[in-house]
Amino acid sequence: MSTDQMAHLTDAEDGASLWHDAWLRLRKNRAAVTGGAILLVMVVLAILTPWIAPYGYEAQNLDLGATPPSAAHWLGTDIFGRDLLTQILYGGRISLAVGFIATAVALVIGVTWGAIAGYVGGRVDSVMMRFVDILYALPFMIFIILLMVVFGRNILLLFLAIGAVEWLTMARIMRTQVQSLRQQEFVEAAVSLGLSPFAIIFKHIIPNALGPIIVYTTLTIPSVMLLEAFLSFLGLGIQPPQTSWGLLISYGAETMEEYPWLLIFPGMALTVTLFSLNFLGDGLRDALDVRGSKD
Amino acid sequence: MRFFRLVILACAVSGTIVACGSGESNVESGNRLGYLHYGNGAEPQGLDPHVVTGVPENHIVRALFEGLAVKNPKTLEPEPGVAERWDISDDGTVYTFHLNPQARWSNGETMTASDYVWSWHRALHPDTGSLYAYMLYPVVNAEAYSKREITDFDAVGVKALDDQTLQVTLNAPTPYFLQLMDHYSTFAVHPETVLTHGKMTDRFTPWTRVGSIVSNGPFTLEEWSLNRRIIIKKSEHYWDRENVSLNGVYFYPTENVVSEERMFRAEQLHYTQVVPLDKIPDYRSQDKSPYIQAPYLGTYYYLINTDRPPVDDVLVRRALSYALDRDTLTRTVLQNTAIPAYSITPPDTLGYNPPKLFDYDPEKARALLAEAGYPNGEGWPGLEITYNTQEAHRKIAVAVQQMWKRELNIDITISNQEWKVYLNSVSQREFQVARRGWIGDYVDANNFLDLFITDGGNNNTGYANDIYDDIILNLAPKAKTREERYALFYKAESMMMDEMPIIPIYTYTSKHLIHPSVEGIYPNLMDSLNLKYVTLHPERRLNSEIN
Numbered sequence: 001m002s003t004d005q006m007a008h009l010t011d012a013e014d015g016a017s018l019w020h021d022a023w024l025r026l027r028k029n030r031a032a033v034t035g036g037a038i039l040l041v042m043v044v045l046a047i048l049t050p051w052i053a054p055y056g057y058e059a060q061n062l063d064l065g066a067t068p069p070s071a072a073h074w075l076g077t078d079i080f081g082r083d084l085l086t087q088i089l090y091g092g093r094i095s096l097a098v099g100f101i102a103t104a105v106a107l108v109i110g111v112t113w114g115a116i117a118g119y120v121g122g123r124v125d126s127v128m129m130r131f132v133d134i135l136y137a138l139p140f141m142i143f144i145i146l147l148m149v150v151f152g153r154n155i156l157l158l159f160l161a162i163g164a165v166e167w168l169t170m171a172r173i174m175r176t177q178v179q180s181l182r183q184q185e186f187v188e189a190a191v192s193l194g195l196s197p198f199a200i201i202f203k204h205i206i207p208n209a210l211g212p213i214i215v216y217t218t219l220t221i222p223s224v225m226l227l228e229a230f231l232s233f234l235g236l237g238i239q240p241p242q243t244s245w246g247l248l249i250s251y252g253a254e255t256m257e258e259y260p261w262l263l264i265f266p267g268m269a270l271t272v273t274l275f276s277l278n279f280l281g282d283g284l285r286d287a288l289d290v291r292g293s294k295d
Numbered sequence: 296m297r298f299f300r301l302v303i304l305a306c307a308v309s310g311t312i313v314a315c316g317s318g319e320s321n322v323e324s325g326n327r328l329g330y331l332h333y334g335n336g337a338e339p340q341g342l343d344p345h346v347v348t349g350v351p352e353n354h355i356v357r358a359l360f361e362g363l364a365v366k367n368p369k370t371l372e373p374e375p376g377v378a379e380r381w382d383i384s385d386d387g388t389v390y391t392f393h394l395n396p397q398a399r400w401s402n403g404e405t406m407t408a409s410d411y412v413w414s415w416h417r418a419l420h421p422d423t424g425s426l427y428a429y430m431l432y433p434v435v436n437a438e439a440y441s442k443r444e445i446t447d448f449d450a451v452g453v454k455a456l457d458d459q460t461l462q463v464t465l466n467a468p469t470p471y472f473l474q475l476m477d478h479y480s481t482f483a484v485h486p487e488t489v490l491t492h493g494k495m496t497d498r499f500t501p502w503t504r505v506g507s508i509v510s511n512g513p514f515t516l517e518e519w520s521l522n523r524r525i526i527i528k529k530s531e532h533y534w535d536r537e538n539v540s541l542n543g544v545y546f547y548p549t550e551n552v553v554s555e556e557r558m559f560r561a562e563q564l565h566y567t568q569v570v571p572l573d574k575i576p577d578y579r580s581q582d583k584s585p586y587i588q589a590p591y592l593g594t595y596y597y598l599i600n601t602d603r604p605p606v607d608d609v610l611v612r613r614a615l616s617y618a619l620d621r622d623t624l625t626r627t628v629l630q631n632t633a634i635p636a637y638s639i640t641p642p643d644t645l646g647y648n649p650p651k652l653f654d655y656d657p658e659k660a661r662a663l664l665a666e667a668g669y670p671n672g673e674g675w676p677g678l679e680i681t682y683n684t685q686e687a688h689r690k691i692a693v694a695v696q697q698m699w700k701r702e703l704n705i706d707i708t709i710s711n712q713e714w715k716v717y718l719n720s721v722s723q724r725e726f727q728v729a730r731r732g733w734i735g736d737y738v739d740a741n742n743f744l745d746l747f748i749t750d751g752g753n754n755n756t757g758y759a760n761d762i763y764d765d766i767i768l769n770l771a772p773k774a775k776t777r778e779e780r781y782a783l784f785y786k787a788e789s790m791m792m793d794e795m796p797i798i799p800i801y802t803y804t805s806k807h808l809i810h811p812s813v814e815g816i817y818p819n820l821m822d823s824l825n826l827k828y829v830t831l832h833p834e835r836r837l838n839s840e841i842n
Contacts, residue, residue: 058697060697062628062694063626063627080694241696241697254686258574
């Protein structure tokens, strides 16, 4: 192997076989595959909602009021006579978007922050990680409420606010990964070749830490969706007529004795999604566990 | 962390402030010990009679303090309170109150007429900034003093002739003046106590705290745990203490109406402030239902800030009002628990009926909106409805939002605020459209119409009209007959509603769940409750579980 190749090919070759192995292992895990398939369906439904939803999501029929599931309204209607299936579909768009966007925000900030702290080390590391500790110590609700008060309520900000809270754990995981990776020969080789720290972190270290990152990401998505549900429950999340699963559940809970379907169906949608994500996350963790398979 | 969140969520879902206790319920222990457990809606802003304005405050303040005359809980006719009797001059402008010699402050001191002079001075002083100062405006020179037009309080028509005799001189015969004596803004406060904690005109000083407060009503303040409960206890010095049956009352801040209803069902409350709409059909169908509904002297409406575009345009305001289908709203969302309103005064307020200038007319609404420059909603800059966090307000806002969207094709956002934040936004006029309810302080159309005098403390809309002010403040009070007075009211109200600084939505009904062991709470137009008359009968039990 020439030194020339080391920079490019080794990663690619090893990576390819690693991903291939992981894929084979993942396929054997039936729960994970089912979870992944359900998620895929959910995402497709969410994207297609404006075309496939049986009714407009704002369309009220006050005289109809709350009705149990029927042929016209498969999942029933709420007290404003709005079709619940439509509400769940539109709510899914928001809930899934919060899940994925907020997680992506957390991912970008957390990975970058953790990688830099872990790679540079020393005093920079101390300062950066103490900053993370301080944010950890802040009650996250107060933090989010403050953000909402200062910048006003809007959906994008909600995504960012949740992401800004969730990146902390990601940063810690990343830092530990980087600390162990930077002792390894291929990193020393890259250093001796004169690559910039930036290139080393993003070309060599992060790809090698992808396993734990992906796993943690799949675990973050459900927790972010729960957080959105919680915030909307408190009136800090999104505002009517937009809706999310969290809001639907919170309204449903208030009338669960009179109109139980308003709680049951949104609850099922959220539960199935969270289960799927957790199964997929478990499957990915097993599949990507390098030590378990390579040694 | 995640687990913790789930626990919070679970608690919020089950809404259990209740599940902590074991064994005896509040109702059982309350019936045994003579304590009423009262769901009071929200946490009060304060207890100073000259400062507070809300309904939750009213309940507590009227238990702690007593006016010169009080309303009979059944007939609403004035009956003796601190004053054992009163004389009214033939021309109806001079009231002479004879104080009950037994009337005592809760520290045992005798109440004097000069306490009233001092207290009314405080209530009217511009520095006190009482939003209800206008309650005393029928008194000679009271308005001028309150607006700093005169600075000598001796010129105001209230005099202590001796320790037991208070003479009040009015500008004009005021048929509802005795009713005003049961409003907390005219109550007496204990001068020395107020002065111990600050100047006469200071707001929110600690004089109303437990241990400091001196009051003169049937009850005294025992405990105030913020956002948890307020306990009052029967007063040892109240003049009519023999007729007070309760040993005390627990007031709970029950902002969440759903948990309030659950608390009632778990026998944690004797009395709920409201009933969740979705539960009403269930309760209605029960035998010996604890559900009590009565017409109520109050109007639910949307305040409009007439200085903020797009609602600074009267055409837009009219369009919004025409586009609102109040009949459907009250029939469906409100489950027939309210009456559609088209003006500010409730129908048949002591024989006065308000004008109805418009009705639901979407065609007209669209035409008006087009005339205002937004044909079919084009170019609409957006509008926000602000409401205080409560399930019932949210439902109405969501329904209104959709009606406006459907009829006018305009986008509306809605946002909720906690009660104190909401009160602040409204008084600072930081809103475009805000939900507001006005509950009559006395049974007279004047009580609704004088809200909208220029710069009135509760106007909040920016509506200002000299002719309107003149009718309400000068002409109507001097009217010779009831018919003449009502005709003037009708004219003024028509003028105001034509400008549409508010969008009336419905007339209230009062709705409570009252435990069968409670007696002495009578449905009336004022939803007026005098805790003095409440008795508990432990042998009467709640009928059955509700499914």
